[in-house]
Amino acid sequence: MGPTPETSAVRRAMAADAQTLGLAAVRALYAEVALEPKPGLVSFRDCGSHADMSAETFVRSLFALRGYFPRMAQAGRDGHPFAVLENLGKNAEARMLAATRGINTHRGAIFGLGLLCASAGQLQAQGLVFTPQHLRAVLLSTWGETLAHRARAARLAAPDSNGQQAAQRFKLRSAGEEAAQAFPVLFEVTLPALQAALQAGATDRAARVQALFATMAELDDTNCVHRGGMDGLRFVQTSARKFLDARGVMQTDWLLHARAIHTTFVERRLSPGGSADVLASACWVESLRRATLAEPSATSISEGRVAWSRHEMPVFAP
Numbered sequence: 682m683g684p685t686p687e688t689s690a691v692r693r694a695m696a697a698d699a700q701t702l703g704l705a706a707v708r709a710l711y712a713e714v715a716l717e718p719k720p721g722l723v724s725f726r727d728c729g730s731h732a733d734m735s736a737e738t739f740v741r742s743l744f745a746l747r748g749y750f751p752r753m754a755q756a757g758r759d760g761h762p763f764a765v766l767e768n769l770g771k772n773a774e775a776r777m778l779a780a781t782r783g784i785n786t787h788r789g790a791i792f793g794l795g796l797l798c799a800s801a802g803q804l805q806a807q808g809l810v811f812t813p814q815h816l817r818a819v820l821l822s823t824w825g826e827t828l829a830h831r832a833r834a835a836r837l838a839a840p841d842s843n844g845q846q847a848a849q850r851f852k853l854r855s856a857g858e859e860a861a862q863a864f865p866v867l868f869e870v871t872l873p874a875l876q877a878a879l880q881a882g883a884t885d886r887a888a889r890v891q892a893l894f895a896t897m898a899e900l901d902d903t904n905c906v907h908r909g910g911m912d913g914l915r916f917v918q919t920s921a922r923k924f925l926d927a928r929g930v931m932q933t934d935w936l937l938h939a940r941a942i943h944t945t946f947v948e949r950r951l952s953p954g955g956s957a958d959v960l961a962s963a964c965w966v967e968s969l970r971r972a973t974l975a976e977p978s979a980t981s982i983s984e985g986r987v988a989w990s991r992h993e994m995p996v997f998a999p
């Protein structure tokens with residue numbers, strides 16, 4: 682028997698929800714690459730510490746990934762096991778590498794933001810309101826055990842990535858371990874910093890810069906270790922901490938100060954790519970939280986009725 686009109690209407694509404702969640706992820710990643718200043722990282726102003734990629738590489742990568750995040754949200758909504766998410770993630774990595782001719786632009790985001798989209802989809806399926814607390818709880822209850830098992834196995838195996846090598850050698854909390862603990866830096870550092878700056882009256886741009894520096898000060902960003910050893914990671918964390926101690930984006934010349942730090946990172950070839958990914962995740966959570974508040978009739982971000990402000994639109998129509 683085929684689907685009744687009622688069940689196909691329900692499926693269409695669910696797909697719209699997954700689409701809303703996933704497209705918000707694409708927008709958040711666009712907001713990250715468009716942000717400037719961002720020490721050592723690629724923006725539309727320059728290529729930071731990278732010789733092999735530009736903002737255009739990131740936009741190409743994002744275009745290739747535009748279907749992936751809605752698919753992860755739908756897979757989460759359907760309650761699929763981690764193996765299904767992993768498969769979608771591996772396909773997305775392959776599409777990213779094809780679009781960038783082998784350059785790793787979004788590996789961390791495919792994993793981290795992909796998992797968050799899946800969690801938000803599952804949260805909708807359970808009829809829960811979109812809050813950071815619910816999101817973390819759903820991630821842990823649905824895939825936490827597999828993520829923890831995966832992180833333990835990665836710690837014991839011969840390292841096969843830059844991140845694993847750095848994490849094992851220096852006993853750092855890798856991207857996989859952050860996920861297994863339901864993203865402590867994202868939810869306890871980055872998101873609160875973003876929200877506090879916005880509440881204090883900072884512009885979206887300044888608030889995102891503040892959140893990025895708060896993240897750099899705390900995250901075990903294995904990218905910085907890969908590029909500059911433990912000295913590189915400590916340099917990134919100390920520079921970020923000094924900026925924050927000098928009142929961050931609340932100081933009148935914050936832009937000059939942040940750009941000066943960018944120059945020192947470029948001189949050392951440092952690139953906090955993990956922090957950039959976590960910032961994008963925080964922008965995603967905050968945009969959905971705000972959208973939920975703006976839609977008081979919805980208990981969740983259901984029905985795909987979320988409107989986006991013009992300045993956050995990507996340059997392409999995904």
Ligand SMILES: CC(C)(COP(=O)(O)OP(=O)(O)OC[C@H]1O[C@@H](n2cnc3c(N)ncnc32)[C@H](O[C@H]2O[C@H](COP(=O)(O)OP(=O)(O)OP(=O)(O)O)[C@@H](O)[C@H]2O)[C@@H]1O)[C@@H](O)C(=O)NCCC(=O)NCCS
Pocket residue numbers: 766767768770771774785786787788789790791792793795842843844845854855856857859900901902903904907908952954955956958959
């Ligand atoms: C669990 C995985 C994320 C793999 O993690 P792992 O640590 O094993 O491997 P990496 O390949 O190093 O990728 C981790 C990326 O995560 C970002 N990151 C780093 N530290 C953290 C942290 N503490 N918390 C959160 N996120 C973190 C970072 O991504 C950004 O940097 C990328 C550029 O990296 P890289 O290629 O090293 O760049 P370069 O310095 O330019 O290298 P060279 O060219 O100079 O050599 C960029 O993409 C940003 O996103 C880390 O890179 C997961 O991916 C996984 O399990 N993979 C296995 C395959 C799989 O199952 N995939 C599907 C999963 S759903």
Ligand SMILES: Nc1ncnc2[nH]cnc12
Pocket residue numbers: 713714721722723724729731786787952953954955957958
């Ligand atoms: N803007 C950016 N520049 C360099 N690496 C990154 N990884 C994620 N975002 C990045």
